[in-house]
Amino acid sequence: FAGNPDRPGAVADMDSRSPLQNAEKIVDPVLIIHSTEDDRVPINHGERMAQRLHALGRPVETMWVPGEGHAMATPERFEAVADRMEHFLAQHLGGRVSRQ
Numbered sequence: 792f793a794g795n796p797d798r799p800g801a802v803a804d805m806d807s808r809s810p811l812q813n814a815e816k817i818v819d820p821v822l823i824i825h826s827t828e829d830d831r832v833p834i835n836h837g838e839r840m841a842q843r844l845h846a847l848g849r850p851v852e853t854m855w856v857p858g859e860g861h862a863m864a865t866p867e868r869f870e871a872v873a874d875r876m877e878h879f880l881a882q883h884l885g886g887r888v889s890r891q
Contacts, residue, residue, distance in 0.1 A: 811836075814843045820850040822879045824872055826859035852879065 793808075794801045806812045821844055825837035834855065844851040854875050856868055863869045874890060881888045 811840055811843055814840065814847055814849070817844060817847075817849055820852070820879075820883045822852045822854070822876065824854045824856065824875065826856045826861065826863060828857075828859055829861045831861040 794805045796802050796805070810817075823837050823841050825832075825834050827834055837853070837855075841851050841853045854872065856863060856872060859865060859868055863872060874888075877888050880886065
């Protein structure tokens, strides 16, 4: 869906939209949540983005979710992800959290 790298000009077009290639433009805190068994977006994409943001001195947090694929189907893991997002947003935007 992102493009065909074999098509002339496609790589430059994809790079122009790539979060990794545009990481220097990111200044706000970022939370990267990635499942370890994602077969659509390999975990190394999340790891590389986190490494790039860290190298640039940008605020970045990560959560690697074990045993899940692209869609988190296990209710317990989904709840853990929701809790982490809620705490992250409360920390950076203000507000309360439903659970400590």
